[in-house]
Amino acid sequence: MIALQKVGVSFGTGATRIDAVRDVSFVVDAGESFGLVGESGSGKSTVLRAIAGLIAHARGDIALAGKPVGRRRSKADRKLVQMVFQDPYGSLHPEHTVDQILVDPIAIHRLGDAGRRVARALAEVGLGPEHRFRYPHQLSGGQRQRVAIARALILEPRILLLDEPTSALDVSVQAEILNLLTRLRREHGLTMLMVSHDLAVIAHLCERIAVMSHGAIVEQTTAERLATSTVDHPYTQELLRSNKGFRREEGEGLCPSTPAKADPLQSIT
Amino acid sequence: MSDTLLTVRDLRVVYPGEQEAFVALRGVGFTLGRERLGIVGESGSGKSTAGRAIMGLLPRSARIEASELRLGTTDLLRLDERGFRRLRGKRVAMVLQDPRYALNPMMTVGRQIAETHRTHLRSTAAAARKAALAMLEAVRLHDPARVYDLYPHEVSGGMGQRAMIAMMLIADPEILIADEPTSALDATVQLQVLAILDELVRRRGMGLILISHNLHLVSGFCDRVLVMYAGRVVETCVASRLAEARHPYTRGLLASLPELGHRRPELPQLQRDPAWLADTAFP
Numbered sequence: 001m002i003a004l005q006k007v008g009v010s011f012g013t014g015a016t017r018i019d020a021v022r023d024v025s026f027v028v029d030a031g032e033s034f035g036l037v038g039e040s041g042s043g044k045s046t047v048l049r050a051i052a053g054l055i056a057h058a059r060g061d062i063a064l065a066g067k068p069v070g071r072r073r074s075k076a077d078r079k080l081v082q083m084v085f086q087d088p089y090g091s092l093h094p095e096h097t098v099d100q101i102l103v104d105p106i107a108i109h110r111l112g113d114a115g116r117r118v119a120r121a122l123a124e125v126g127l128g129p130e131h132r133f134r135y136p137h138q139l140s141g142g143q144r145q146r147v148a149i150a151r152a153l154i155l156e157p158r159i160l161l162l163d164e165p166t167s168a169l170d171v172s173v174q175a176e177i178l179n180l181l182t183r184l185r186r187e188h189g190l191t192m193l194m195v196s197h198d199l200a201v202i203a204h205l206c207e208r209i210a211v212m213s214h215g216a217i218v219e220q221t222t223a224e225r226l227a228t229s230t231v232d233h234p235y236t237q238e239l240l241r242s243n244k245g246f247r248r249e250e251g252e253g254l255c256p257s258t259p260a261k262a263d264p265l266q267s268i269t
Numbered sequence: 270m271s272d273t274l275l276t277v278r279d280l281r282v283v284y285p286g287e288q289e290a291f292v293a294l295r296g297v298g299f300t301l302g303r304e305r306l307g308i309v310g311e312s313g314s315g316k317s318t319a320g321r322a323i324m325g326l327l328p329r330s331a332r333i334e335a336s337e338l339r340l341g342t343t344d345l346l347r348l349d350e351r352g353f354r355r356l357r358g359k360r361v362a363m364v365l366q367d368p369r370y371a372l373n374p375m376m377t378v379g380r381q382i383a384e385t386h387r388t389h390l391r392s393t394a395a396a397a398r399k400a401a402l403a404m405l406e407a408v409r410l411h412d413p414a415r416v417y418d419l420y421p422h423e424v425s426g427g428m429g430q431r432a433m434i435a436m437m438l439i440a441d442p443e444i445l446i447a448d449e450p451t452s453a454l455d456a457t458v459q460l461q462v463l464a465i466l467d468e469l470v471r472r473r474g475m476g477l478i479l480i481s482h483n484l485h486l487v488s489g490f491c492d493r494v495l496v497m498y499a500g501r502v503v504e505t506c507v508a509s510r511l512a513e514a515r516h517p518y519t520r521g522l523l524a525s526l527p528e529l530g531h532r533r534p535e536l537p538q539l540q541r542d543p544a545w546l547a548d549t550a551f552p
Contacts, residue, residue, distance in 0.1 A: 039455040040426075141312075170311040170482060172539035175525035179535050197456060204527035204536070227530035242456035243529070246463045246489040 007060035035206030088144035307487035310497035325353035362437035368429025379417025
C-alpha cells in the first residue's frame with residue numbers, strides 16, 4: 001500500500017545543507033500498521049510529511065496503492081492519504097467550528113452530502129451532535145484529537161498517517177485514542193503509518209517497526225522483538241533501555257548521604 | 270531520619286469567577302524531608318498549582334488558604350511579595366518544563382546563572398562568573414566556558430535543561446521543585462538529566478519535589494509518591510511500590526498505559542467515579 005524506495009529529503013544548500021532523511025526504503029502492506037520510532041531530529045516526521053505530499057522536493061520514489069506519486073499530487077492521490085498531527089491544540093483552526101473544520105475537506109473534494117457525512121464522522125470518533133458547532137477551545141485535548149481524526153477519515157482515505165497522535169494527551173485519554181484507532185483500523189481496513197518516540201505506544205498499535213536515527217533507518221524490527229528485547233542494532237537497544245525509565249540501584253534510594261556508587265552517566269553516553 | 274523541610278496542611282486554592290469559583294486545590298497536605306517526593310496526576314489535577322503555591326507564584330487573583338504552609342520556620346502564608354522574592358532561588362527553586370520558554374532569550378545562559386548568584390549571595394561579578402562556570406561543570410556540560418556565552422536558542426533541549434538546573438542550584442536552596450523537568454526531552458537525554466538532578470540533590474541533602482504526569486518515571490526516580498486527582502491527594506505510596514497502589518484512580522491510570530511485552534487488544538479505559546471527588550479519607 002505504501003512503498004518507499006531510497007527517499008531522501010534535504011533542507012538548505014551548501015554548508016548549511018542538512019540531510020534530514022537519507023535513503024529511506026520500506027514497504028507497508030494493505031491493512032498493516034507500521035511504526036517509525038526515533039528521537040527528535042531523526043527524520044521520522046519528515047518521512048511522514050514526504051508521504052503526505054507536504055514536501056515537494058523529496059527525492060526517490062514513493063508509491064501509494066501500487067501507483068507512483070509524483071511531485072504534483074492529484075486530488076485523488078491526496079484523498080488516498082490523510083494525516084493526524086501531534087498537537088490537537090495547533091492543528092485545528094481556532095476560529096472554525098468543528099462543523100466548518102469537517103466540511104472543508106468535503107467541499108474541496110466536491111463530495112457533497114456534507115451534513116450526513118459530518119454527522120457520521122463525528123459518531124465514528126465517539127463525539128455527539130452537541131460537539132458539532134463548538135469551537136476547538138471549547139473541547140478537551142482528547143476531544144480535539146478526535147476531531148482531527150474525524151477530519152482525516154471524512155475523505156475515506158485508505159492510508160492514515162499518524163504523527164505522535166497521543167503524546168500531547170494524558171495517559172487515560174491516550175488509552176481512549178489508541179483504542180479508537182485500533183477500532184477504526186479494523187472497521188475500515190485502514191493502512192496506518194505511525195510515528196512516535198514512545199516504544200510502548202508504537203508496539204501497541206504496530207506490528208512492524210522501523211528505527212530511525214540521523215535521517216536513516218538503522219533497523220527494521222517487530223513489536224514482538226522489541227517486547228522480548230531481541231533487537232540487533234545498538235541504537236535500538238539504547239532506546240529500549242531509555243524507555244524503561246530511570247532506575248536506581250537497589251538500596252541506594254533511601255539514604256540521602258550515600259555518594260553515587262558509579263557514575264550514572266557512564267552507562268548512557 | 271529526615272527532618273521536615275516543608276509542611277503543607279489543608280492547602281486550598283480558589284480562583285473566584287464571575288458565576289462560580291473554581292477550586293483548584295481542595296485540601297492538600299504533605300510534608301517534605303530530605304527526600305525525593307513525586308507528585309503525579311493528570312492535567313488539571315492541581316499538581317503544578319501546589320508547586321506554584323509553595324513558590325508564591327500563583328496569580329494575584331488566586332485565593333490561598335491553608336491551616337499550615339511552612340518552610341522550615343517561615344510561615345509562607347504571611348509572606349508578602351518582597352519576602353517571596355528573597356526566598357525564591359535562595360531557599361526554594363523551581364525547574365520548569367521547557368528551557369526554551371523558561372530562560373531569558375535576551376541574555377546568555379552564563380549571565381543568567383551568575384545573576385542568581387549575585388542577587389542572593391551579593392557576590393562580585395567575577396565571583397559570580399566563577400561560580401556559574403563551576404555550576405555548569407557540575408551539571409556536566411562539556412566546555413562550560415563556551416556554553417556560558419551561548420544564548421538559550423543556541424543550546425539543545427538537554428543542554429538548556431542542565432543550564433536551568435545549574436541556575437536553580439547555584440544559590441544552594443533547601444528545596445527544589447521540578448515541574449515536568451524532562452517531558453520536553455528525548456528519552457535518552459531524559460535519563461541523563463535525571464541522573465544529574467539525582468546526584469546533585471542527593472549530594473547536597475536537598476528536598477526534591479518532582480511533578481510529573483509520567484507514572485513510570487516517578488516510581489523509578491522518587492522515594493515517595495503523592496497521587497493527585499481533582500485538586501486532592503487521593504493516595505500516597507512508596508514509589509517503588511506504585512504498582513501495588515490501591516486507589517482505583519491510580520490503578521486505572523497504571524492499567525491504561527500500553528506496555529512493552531504485554532500487548533492487549535484493547536487498553537482498559539479509566540472509568541471516573543464521582544465518589545473520588547468526595548473522598549476525604551486522606552488526612
